[in-house]
Amino acid sequence: MAGARTAVIVGSGIVGLTTAWHLQDRGWRVRLLADRPITATTSARAAAVWFPTRVGPRGRVAEWGARTYDVLAAQARDGVPGVLMRETLALYRDPPEHPWWAEAVHGVRPATPDDLPRGYGHGLRFTVPLADMSVHLPWLVDEVQRRGAVTEMRHLTSLADAGPADLVVCCAGLGARTLAGDDSVVPVRGQIVRVANPGLTLSIRDEHHPDGRAYVHPRVDDVILGGTLDEGEWDDIPDPDTAAAIVARCTDLAPAVADAPVLEHVAGLRPGRPTVRLERGADLANGTPLIHHYGHGGSGITLSWGCAEEVAALAEPLA
16 A cells, blocks of 8 residues: 555544544555553443434434444344344333434334333334444454554544644544543443343333433343433443442333343443534644544444544545
8 A cells, every 4th residue: 555645543432443444445544543442442331222312413413324324234234243233112101203313224113002011102113233342343443453554552642643644533532622622522421231131132212211211222142221321420430329220220121131130330431512523623733634523422333434434535635
Protein backbone atom coordinates (compact mmCIF):
# COMPACT_ATOMS: atom_id res chain seq x y z
CA MET A 1 0.00 0.00 0.00
CA ALA A 2 2.85 2.34 -0.86
CA GLY A 3 1.81 5.97 -0.99
CA ALA A 4 -1.39 5.44 1.02
CA ARG A 5 -2.28 8.23 3.38
CA THR A 6 -2.32 7.61 7.12
CA ALA A 7 -5.27 8.10 9.44
CA VAL A 8 -5.02 8.07 13.22
CA ILE A 9 -8.21 7.08 15.01
CA VAL A 10 -8.45 8.11 18.64
CA GLY A 11 -10.55 5.45 20.36
CA SER A 12 -10.83 1.69 19.88
CA GLY A 13 -14.43 0.86 20.76
CA ILE A 14 -17.00 -0.22 18.20
CA VAL A 15 -17.11 3.29 16.70
CA GLY A 16 -13.35 3.51 16.24
CA LEU A 17 -13.01 -0.03 14.90
CA THR A 18 -15.75 0.28 12.29
CA THR A 19 -14.30 3.64 11.25
CA ALA A 20 -10.93 1.94 10.78
CA TRP A 21 -12.58 -0.74 8.61
CA HIS A 22 -14.23 1.77 6.28
CA LEU A 23 -11.11 3.92 5.96
CA GLN A 24 -9.12 0.80 5.11
CA ASP A 25 -11.68 0.00 2.41
CA ARG A 26 -10.81 3.36 0.83
CA GLY A 27 -7.07 2.79 0.94
CA TRP A 28 -6.05 4.52 4.15
CA ARG A 29 -3.35 3.13 6.41
CA VAL A 30 -4.82 3.20 9.91
CA ARG A 31 -3.37 3.56 13.38
CA LEU A 32 -5.68 3.16 16.38
CA LEU A 33 -4.82 4.94 19.62
CA ALA A 34 -6.44 3.90 22.89
CA ASP A 35 -5.78 4.56 26.55
CA ARG A 36 -7.18 1.23 27.74
CA PRO A 37 -7.46 -2.38 26.56
CA ILE A 38 -10.39 -3.25 24.34
CA THR A 39 -11.87 -5.32 27.19
CA ALA A 40 -12.13 -2.16 29.32
CA THR A 41 -14.00 -0.05 26.77
CA THR A 42 -17.67 0.83 27.10
CA SER A 43 -18.29 -1.22 23.95
CA ALA A 44 -16.98 -4.35 25.65
CA ARG A 45 -19.53 -3.91 28.45
CA ALA A 46 -22.52 -3.18 26.22
CA ALA A 47 -25.60 -5.32 25.79
CA ALA A 48 -25.03 -4.49 22.10
CA VAL A 49 -28.53 -4.97 20.74
CA TRP A 50 -29.70 -2.89 17.77
CA PHE A 51 -32.07 -0.30 19.25
CA PRO A 52 -31.77 3.51 19.14
CA THR A 53 -31.23 4.65 22.73
CA ARG A 54 -30.43 8.11 24.10
CA VAL A 55 -29.23 9.46 20.74
CA GLY A 56 -30.11 12.04 18.08
CA PRO A 57 -30.90 13.59 15.70
CA ARG A 58 -33.76 11.28 14.87
CA GLY A 59 -33.62 11.61 11.06
CA ARG A 60 -29.90 10.90 10.83
CA VAL A 61 -30.14 8.14 13.43
CA ALA A 62 -32.75 6.42 11.26
CA GLU A 63 -30.42 6.58 8.25
CA TRP A 64 -27.29 5.45 10.08
CA GLY A 65 -29.24 2.79 11.95
CA ALA A 66 -30.78 1.35 8.81
CA ARG A 67 -27.39 0.98 7.17
CA THR A 68 -25.91 -0.60 10.29
CA TYR A 69 -28.86 -2.99 10.58
CA ASP A 70 -28.24 -4.26 7.06
CA VAL A 71 -24.51 -4.75 7.68
CA LEU A 72 -25.06 -6.63 10.94
CA ALA A 73 -27.84 -8.75 9.44
CA ALA A 74 -25.46 -9.76 6.64
CA GLN A 75 -22.77 -10.57 9.21
CA ALA A 76 -25.23 -12.77 11.08
CA ARG A 77 -26.06 -14.62 7.85
CA ASP A 78 -22.37 -15.03 7.09
CA GLY A 79 -21.55 -16.43 10.51
CA VAL A 80 -19.42 -13.52 11.73
CA PRO A 81 -18.40 -14.38 15.31
CA GLY A 82 -20.71 -13.04 17.99
CA VAL A 83 -23.44 -11.63 15.72
CA LEU A 84 -26.92 -13.15 15.59
CA MET A 85 -30.48 -12.06 14.87
CA ARG A 86 -32.99 -12.03 17.70
CA GLU A 87 -36.75 -11.95 17.48
CA THR A 88 -37.84 -9.22 19.87
CA LEU A 89 -40.99 -8.43 21.83
CA ALA A 90 -41.45 -4.82 22.99
CA LEU A 91 -44.08 -4.55 25.72
CA TYR A 92 -46.50 -1.71 26.45
CA ARG A 93 -49.25 -1.08 28.96
CA ASP A 94 -50.97 1.41 26.64
CA PRO A 95 -51.36 1.25 22.86
CA PRO A 96 -47.97 2.14 21.35
CA GLU A 97 -47.27 4.62 18.59
CA HIS A 98 -45.70 3.35 15.39
CA PRO A 99 -41.93 3.33 16.09
CA TRP A 100 -40.06 6.01 14.16
CA TRP A 101 -37.25 3.50 13.49
CA ALA A 102 -39.54 0.75 12.17
CA GLU A 103 -38.44 1.05 8.54
CA ALA A 104 -34.82 0.38 9.52
CA VAL A 105 -35.75 -3.07 10.85
CA HIS A 106 -37.93 -3.75 7.81
CA GLY A 107 -41.14 -3.33 9.74
CA VAL A 108 -42.82 -4.31 12.99
CA ARG A 109 -45.99 -6.23 13.65
CA PRO A 110 -48.44 -6.36 16.56
CA ALA A 111 -47.91 -9.01 19.19
CA THR A 112 -50.71 -11.50 19.80
CA PRO A 113 -52.37 -11.81 23.21
CA ASP A 114 -50.57 -15.13 23.71
CA ASP A 115 -47.22 -13.30 23.34
CA LEU A 116 -47.84 -11.00 26.29
CA PRO A 117 -46.75 -11.63 29.89
CA ARG A 118 -49.20 -10.92 32.70
CA GLY A 119 -49.83 -7.21 33.20
CA TYR A 120 -49.28 -6.19 29.58
CA GLY A 121 -52.00 -5.34 27.10
CA HIS A 122 -49.94 -4.49 24.04
CA GLY A 123 -46.74 -5.47 22.27
CA LEU A 124 -44.77 -5.18 19.05
CA ARG A 125 -42.66 -7.87 17.38
CA PHE A 126 -39.58 -7.28 15.24
CA THR A 127 -36.16 -8.82 14.59
CA VAL A 128 -32.86 -7.06 15.30
CA PRO A 129 -29.14 -7.91 15.41
CA LEU A 130 -27.44 -8.66 18.70
CA ALA A 131 -23.67 -8.80 19.15
CA ASP A 132 -21.91 -10.68 21.94
CA MET A 133 -19.08 -8.20 22.38
CA SER A 134 -16.89 -10.66 24.26
CA VAL A 135 -16.64 -12.52 20.95
CA HIS A 136 -17.35 -9.87 18.33
CA LEU A 137 -14.94 -7.13 19.43
CA PRO A 138 -11.86 -9.40 19.43
CA TRP A 139 -12.86 -10.61 15.97
CA LEU A 140 -13.17 -7.02 14.74
CA VAL A 141 -9.79 -6.08 16.24
CA ASP A 142 -8.16 -9.08 14.58
CA GLU A 143 -9.75 -8.20 11.23
CA VAL A 144 -8.63 -4.56 11.12
CA GLN A 145 -5.15 -5.64 12.22
CA ARG A 146 -5.08 -8.35 9.54
CA ARG A 147 -5.90 -5.62 7.04
CA GLY A 148 -2.92 -3.59 8.21
CA ALA A 149 -4.09 -1.47 11.15
CA VAL A 150 -1.62 -0.77 13.94
CA THR A 151 -2.90 -0.36 17.50
CA GLU A 152 -1.12 1.62 20.16
CA MET A 153 -1.87 2.09 23.85
CA ARG A 154 -1.30 5.75 24.63
CA HIS A 155 -3.04 8.35 26.76
CA LEU A 156 -3.58 11.66 24.99
CA THR A 157 -4.11 15.02 26.61
CA SER A 158 -4.62 16.74 23.25
CA LEU A 159 -5.72 15.65 19.77
CA ALA A 160 -2.70 17.57 18.47
CA ASP A 161 -0.54 14.81 19.96
CA ALA A 162 -2.23 12.06 17.91
CA GLY A 163 -0.02 12.47 14.84
CA PRO A 164 1.93 12.45 12.73
CA ALA A 165 -0.82 11.63 10.25
CA ASP A 166 -2.69 12.88 7.22
CA LEU A 167 -5.98 12.68 9.13
CA VAL A 168 -7.11 12.40 12.75
CA VAL A 169 -10.55 11.01 13.61
CA CYS A 170 -11.78 11.61 17.14
CA CYS A 171 -13.77 8.50 18.16
CA ALA A 172 -12.96 9.04 21.82
CA GLY A 173 -16.47 8.60 23.18
CA LEU A 174 -16.69 10.11 26.65
CA GLY A 175 -13.05 11.19 26.30
CA ALA A 176 -14.14 13.73 23.69
CA ARG A 177 -15.42 15.89 26.54
CA THR A 178 -11.77 16.72 27.25
CA LEU A 179 -10.01 16.02 23.95
CA ALA A 180 -12.52 17.95 21.83
CA GLY A 181 -13.38 20.45 24.55
CA ASP A 182 -17.04 19.47 24.24
CA ASP A 183 -18.93 20.01 27.50
CA SER A 184 -22.12 18.67 25.93
CA VAL A 185 -20.65 15.15 26.22
CA VAL A 186 -21.86 13.58 29.47
CA PRO A 187 -21.71 10.10 30.97
CA VAL A 188 -24.89 8.04 30.82
CA ARG A 189 -24.28 5.21 33.24
CA GLY A 190 -25.65 1.81 32.36
CA GLN A 191 -25.74 -1.25 34.61
CA ILE A 192 -26.59 -4.79 33.56
CA VAL A 193 -26.64 -8.26 35.08
CA ARG A 194 -25.37 -11.26 33.14
CA VAL A 195 -27.07 -14.56 34.04
CA ALA A 196 -26.96 -18.11 32.73
CA ASN A 197 -29.43 -18.74 29.93
CA PRO A 198 -32.34 -20.89 31.18
CA GLY A 199 -33.35 -21.63 27.58
CA LEU A 200 -34.57 -18.26 26.32
CA THR A 201 -34.36 -17.22 22.66
CA LEU A 202 -36.73 -14.23 22.59
CA SER A 203 -35.50 -10.74 23.47
CA ILE A 204 -38.04 -8.81 25.55
CA ARG A 205 -38.00 -5.13 26.51
CA ASP A 206 -40.17 -2.64 28.38
CA GLU A 207 -38.82 0.88 27.98
CA HIS A 208 -41.52 2.28 30.27
CA HIS A 209 -41.55 -0.17 33.19
CA PRO A 210 -42.71 1.75 36.29
CA ASP A 211 -39.56 0.71 38.15
CA GLY A 212 -37.16 1.62 35.33
CA ARG A 213 -36.07 0.33 31.92
CA ALA A 214 -36.19 -3.43 31.63
CA TYR A 215 -34.78 -5.69 28.96
CA VAL A 216 -33.95 -9.38 28.64
CA HIS A 217 -31.53 -10.21 25.83
CA PRO A 218 -30.61 -13.89 25.45
CA ARG A 219 -27.32 -14.68 23.76
CA VAL A 220 -26.11 -18.27 23.31
CA ASP A 221 -25.03 -19.30 26.80
CA ASP A 222 -26.09 -16.27 28.84
CA VAL A 223 -28.73 -13.55 29.11
CA ILE A 224 -28.19 -9.82 29.57
CA LEU A 225 -30.62 -8.22 32.02
CA GLY A 226 -30.86 -4.45 32.16
CA GLY A 227 -30.75 -1.72 32.67
CA THR A 228 -30.25 1.91 33.59
CA LEU A 229 -29.78 5.30 31.91
CA ASP A 230 -28.24 7.43 34.66
CA GLU A 231 -27.25 10.71 33.04
CA GLY A 232 -24.35 12.58 34.65
CA GLU A 233 -23.29 9.63 36.80
CA TRP A 234 -19.54 8.92 36.64
CA ASP A 235 -19.39 5.86 38.92
CA ASP A 236 -18.85 2.67 36.90
CA ILE A 237 -18.87 0.29 39.88
CA PRO A 238 -21.93 -1.99 39.83
CA ASP A 239 -24.39 -1.28 42.65
CA PRO A 240 -25.90 -4.36 44.38
CA ASP A 241 -29.27 -2.72 45.05
CA THR A 242 -29.53 -1.60 41.42
CA ALA A 243 -28.66 -5.13 40.30
CA ALA A 244 -31.40 -6.63 42.49
CA ALA A 245 -33.92 -4.15 41.10
CA ILE A 246 -32.92 -5.01 37.53
CA VAL A 247 -33.45 -8.72 38.14
CA ALA A 248 -36.81 -8.04 39.81
CA ARG A 249 -38.26 -6.02 36.95
CA CYS A 250 -36.79 -8.34 34.30
CA THR A 251 -38.59 -11.19 36.05
CA ASP A 252 -41.85 -9.40 35.19
CA LEU A 253 -40.89 -9.78 31.54
CA ALA A 254 -39.42 -13.30 31.65
CA PRO A 255 -40.14 -15.22 34.86
CA ALA A 256 -37.54 -17.86 33.95
CA VAL A 257 -34.67 -15.47 34.79
CA ALA A 258 -35.68 -15.24 38.45
CA ASP A 259 -33.62 -18.28 39.43
CA ALA A 260 -30.93 -18.07 36.76
CA PRO A 261 -27.42 -18.11 38.27
CA VAL A 262 -25.77 -14.69 38.18
CA LEU A 263 -22.53 -14.77 36.19
CA GLU A 264 -21.45 -11.13 36.33
CA HIS A 265 -22.45 -7.59 37.30
CA VAL A 266 -21.37 -4.91 34.84
CA ALA A 267 -21.57 -1.11 34.68
CA GLY A 268 -20.31 1.25 31.99
CA LEU A 269 -20.45 4.88 30.96
CA ARG A 270 -22.09 5.63 27.62
CA PRO A 271 -20.94 8.79 25.80
CA GLY A 272 -24.10 10.87 25.89
CA ARG A 273 -24.61 14.00 23.79
CA PRO A 274 -27.75 15.76 22.49
CA THR A 275 -26.78 14.64 18.97
CA VAL A 276 -24.04 12.55 17.40
CA ARG A 277 -21.17 14.75 16.30
CA LEU A 278 -20.05 13.58 12.87
CA GLU A 279 -18.38 16.40 10.96
CA ARG A 280 -15.13 17.96 9.81
CA GLY A 281 -13.59 19.95 12.61
CA ALA A 282 -11.08 22.76 12.46
CA ASP A 283 -7.66 21.53 11.35
CA LEU A 284 -5.27 20.82 14.18
CA ALA A 285 -2.55 23.35 14.97
CA ASN A 286 -0.09 21.49 12.75
CA GLY A 287 -2.55 21.59 9.82
CA THR A 288 -3.75 17.98 10.11
CA PRO A 289 -7.41 17.59 9.09
CA LEU A 290 -9.74 16.48 11.89
CA ILE A 291 -13.05 14.62 11.78
CA HIS A 292 -15.21 14.40 14.90
CA HIS A 293 -17.11 11.14 15.36
CA TYR A 294 -18.56 10.70 18.84
CA GLY A 295 -21.65 11.13 21.01
CA HIS A 296 -23.50 7.91 20.14
CA GLY A 297 -25.08 7.55 23.59
CA GLY A 298 -26.53 4.09 24.08
CA SER A 299 -26.49 3.38 20.34
CA GLY A 300 -22.88 2.55 19.50
CA ILE A 301 -23.62 -0.85 17.98
CA THR A 302 -26.85 0.51 16.43
CA LEU A 303 -25.16 3.29 14.45
CA SER A 304 -21.58 2.09 14.12
CA TRP A 305 -21.34 0.87 10.52
CA GLY A 306 -23.59 3.56 9.06
CA CYS A 307 -21.73 6.39 10.78
CA ALA A 308 -18.33 4.93 9.93
CA GLU A 309 -19.27 4.77 6.26
CA GLU A 310 -20.09 8.49 6.36
CA VAL A 311 -16.78 9.30 8.07
CA ALA A 312 -14.91 7.53 5.28
CA ALA A 313 -16.85 9.54 2.70
CA LEU A 314 -15.93 12.78 4.51
CA ALA A 315 -12.29 11.71 4.40
CA GLU A 316 -12.34 10.86 0.71
CA PRO A 317 -11.34 14.34 -0.56
CA LEU A 318 -8.33 14.19 1.76
CA ALA A 319 -7.00 10.90 0.37
